[in-house]
Amino acid sequence: MRKIMCVAWMALTEFYRQIPGVLLTYLAPVVMMSIFGLIFGGFGKPSDGNAVELLIVDEDQSTASQALVSELSSLEALEVYTAEEAEAELNDGKAIDAARAEQLVREGTFGNTLIIPEGFAEVAGNVMYQGDYQIVLMSDSSMQIDQAIANGMVQKSMFTVLGKVQAQDGVEQMGKRFGLAPNVVSEMQQWLDTSMGMSKSGGGGGGEDSGDGAAWGIGIENRDLLGEDRENPMLSHQVAAWLTIFILFTMTASGGSLLRERASGTLRRVLQSPVKPLVFLTGKYIAFVAIAFSQVLTMYLAGWLILRVDIIAVLGQLLFFGLLTAMAATGFGLVLAVICRTPEELSGASTIVILAMGALGGSMFPSFLMPETIQFIGKLTFNGWAMQGYQDIFWRGQGFGGIMLESGVMLLIAVVTMAVATALFNQRFVKAR
Amino acid sequence: MPTPLLEVCDVHKSYGSVHALGGVSIDCQPGEVLGLLGPNGAGKSTLISIISAMVPPDSGSVTLNGGDVLKDEMAAKRVLGVVPQDLALYDSLTGRENLRFFGELYGVKPKDISGRVEAMIARMQLEEQAGRRVGTFSGGMKRRINIGASLLHDPPLLLLDEPTVGIDPQTRNAIFDLVEELQNEGMAVIYTTHYMEEAQRLCDRIAIIDHGKIIAVGTIPELLGMVTAADTVHFDFNDPVELDTDHLRIAVNGIETVTVSDRRLTVAAKGSEALMPDLIGAVKAAGLEPQSMTIEKPNLESVFLALTGRQLREG
Numbered sequence: 049m050r051k052i053m054c055v056a057w058m059a060l061t062e063f064y065r066q067i068p069g070v071l072l073t074y075l076a077p078v079v080m081m082s083i084f085g086l087i088f089g090g091f092g093k094p095s096d097g098n099a100v101e102l103l104i105v106d107e108d109q110s111t112a113s114q115a116l117v118s119e120l121s122s123l124e125a126l127e128v129y130t131a132e133e134a135e136a137e138l139n140d141g142k143a144i145d146a147a148r149a150e151q152l153v154r155e156g157t158f159g160n161t162l163i164i165p166e167g168f169a170e171v172a173g174n175v176m177y178q179g180d181y182q183i184v185l186m187s188d189s190s191m192q193i194d195q196a197i198a199n200g201m202v203q204k205s206m207f208t209v210l211g212k213v214q215a216q217d218g219v220e221q222m223g224k225r226f227g228l229a230p231n232v233v234s235e236m237q238q239w240l241d242t243s244m245g246m247s248k249s250g251g252g253g254g255g256e257d258s259g260d261g262a263a264w265g266i267g268i269e270n271r272d273l274l275g276e277d278r279e280n281p282m283l284s285h286q287v288a289a290w291l292t293i294f295i296l297f298t299m300t301a302s303g304g305s306l307l308r309e310r311a312s313g314t315l316r317r318v319l320q321s322p323v324k325p326l327v328f329l330t331g332k333y334i335a336f337v338a339i340a341f342s343q344v345l346t347m348y349l350a351g352w353l354i355l356r357v358d359i360i361a362v363l364g365q366l367l368f369f370g371l372l373t374a375m376a377a378t379g380f381g382l383v384l385a386v387i388c389r390t391p392e393e394l395s396g397a398s399t400i401v402i403l404a405m406g407a408l409g410g411s412m413f414p415s416f417l418m419p420e421t422i423q424f425i426g427k428l429t430f431n432g433w434a435m436q437g438y439q440d441i442f443w444r445g446q447g448f449g450g451i452m453l454e455s456g457v458m459l460l461i462a463v464v465t466m467a468v469a470t471a472l473f474n475q476r477f478v479k480a481r
Numbered sequence: 482m483p484t485p486l487l488e489v490c491d492v493h494k495s496y497g498s499v500h501a502l503g504g505v506s507i508d509c510q511p512g513e514v515l516g517l518l519g520p521n522g523a524g525k526s527t528l529i530s531i532i533s534a535m536v537p538p539d540s541g542s543v544t545l546n547g548g549d550v551l552k553d554e555m556a557a558k559r560v561l562g563v564v565p566q567d568l569a570l571y572d573s574l575t576g577r578e579n580l581r582f583f584g585e586l587y588g589v590k591p592k593d594i595s596g597r598v599e600a601m602i603a604r605m606q607l608e609e610q611a612g613r614r615v616g617t618f619s620g621g622m623k624r625r626i627n628i629g630a631s632l633l634h635d636p637p638l639l640l641l642d643e644p645t646v647g648i649d650p651q652t653r654n655a656i657f658d659l660v661e662e663l664q665n666e667g668m669a670v671i672y673t674t675h676y677m678e679e680a681q682r683l684c685d686r687i688a689i690i691d692h693g694k695i696i697a698v699g700t701i702p703e704l705l706g707m708v709t710a711a712d713t714v715h716f717d718f719n720d721p722v723e724l725d726t727d728h729l730r731i732a733v734n735g736i737e738t739v740t741v742s743d744r745r746l747t748v749a750a751k752g753s754e755a756l757m758p759d760l761i762g763a764v765k766a767a768g769l770e771p772q773s774m775t776i777e778k779p780n781l782e783s784v785f786l787a788l789t790g791r792q793l794r795e796g
Contacts (some may be wrong), residue, residue: 050585051585051586054582054585054586055586057582058571058574059575060580061573061578062571062573062574065573065614066573078568091570177730191709220682265727312567312568312569313565313567313569314570314571315569316535316565317563317565317630318567318581318586320534320535320561320563320565321558321586321587322555322556322558322559322586322588323586324555426795465699
């Protein structure tokens, strides 16, 4: 153990005495995160043609509420699931009510859910309604753009459907009041049907207002399920994104010290001493994990201080997952280092691999903006799982239980990469000496 | 006959089709300085790697301090100090930190490490510089730390691999003095070099290695006695030499060869001191007036040349 710590001390001392490397490790990611945090701080981009998921729980089950469901289903921008359709899709034998729908959004199964409480038909048909009845749109606000689209589509559909329902009701009331013949009332209603039907393609009163909306007296309550207390989902995305990219760069650069030691002869000298290769590599690993974890902590701190990302509420999970992320990144960096023959080769290879993984894994662009195939490929990368873990912590407010899968994958990556790195180190650095 | 500290028996090593070592056998006694002399590529470094348990031999055995190096690699490494040819130090660590690091790796006890490091710094005369990063050291200072890092655990056997390559004369002399000091303290040293002067000055015995084989082992007189090399006498003149070389060879009995090159006349003869009066007389009789004369006795270079047909530094 003493020799392991001795090697770790040497590696840490070496690292922290290289001022440019230290600046790149701690300052560069903070600067990048801050710049992109400011850029993405207040806006997002439209979705890349992917339909936005919307689970609808219709508690009213009236003609009017069905009309709203039908209207929403007809929109290409939305991929609507009724409760029945969702139950069939999930096939877990559980009925979907408002509470379950909310839970499904929190878990990330659906991006948005619309709850139509009982009484919709009653207030929809009342032109003069001034009460506090509201339909509820609950969203996963880590998908900020999807949330805005869903909100806009619901408002637009409400205008369309309510206009139609209330116009029909108004004609009927007028017929009764003025004693119009039923066939006249019917003709007027048919005319309204036709003209209101035409209005479906007219754009309606939608918009990108992320606050609560209202359509002809019925309010739309928007609930941000995952980031109720957070100011902007793109800011925490920036923390996670730059963290997962820079930690890999730092670790491959640190792993490159093995190549420099081989070139300078110090590795051979160390191996000529009574130190087993695994002891040496373990010492290096401990030092690199410490460096990576300190970089993670720096990013958390900078995110908290500069971008006002709330880390306090989820600090335990962040520290736990951050340590696992550091371990996985270290293993990855060591594998890349022992595969390469020279520091120059490592530098080139790591740039390509890390940028590719960053792009596919959602570090550069939110993965929900990507086609499904790319999202699947992203799940095969370190970044994909790390980003999902951070998203679960930051936006779903998940506890330790909620990040078990991502944590397990990080641990698996750490163990597998360390095993591979050890085997390759023995083969390429020790036996080939 | 004392038990050898190191015994290498019939060691073979090949890298693919290249036979690096072909049946090498040598031994080293406690307190002895054994020279390993050979040109570049002769197999010296491979032999050092096998002795230091860095590379396993294809066959043969290596016994160090009574233990089998192949069976207990770690035990062997604990009784060895290896000074690599390269300056294998961490540039961003100070001289003191480098010594401490390698001392720790060699298992120096925590209570002893500080004292030993400071003693080594004093021995290497680096008291003022030891707190600076090695990257700022001169080549000579690095070389001293390089050696010091291998001595902290007080090994009974030190392997010095070409320690004087690319250094200034002052540092070279300091290394010579250190090797002699270590020998006086009872440490055995294996000193690899392709400089015969170093081997002649420092080594009790010399093993000459070429093409992966030990071609001769012994003290310097023993090695010189193995070959019947002649002395070489050089006469230098002010003007180009014109001489019937056969006449000179006939005139003086015992001359083996006579060669003329511009203003130099070179004569090879065994026991040149005895022939000298006749030789000088014959030269003067030929109408030549030498300005200077030098006699070269046979040396390791001559031995190597005689045994291999090549100059030592031809490589």
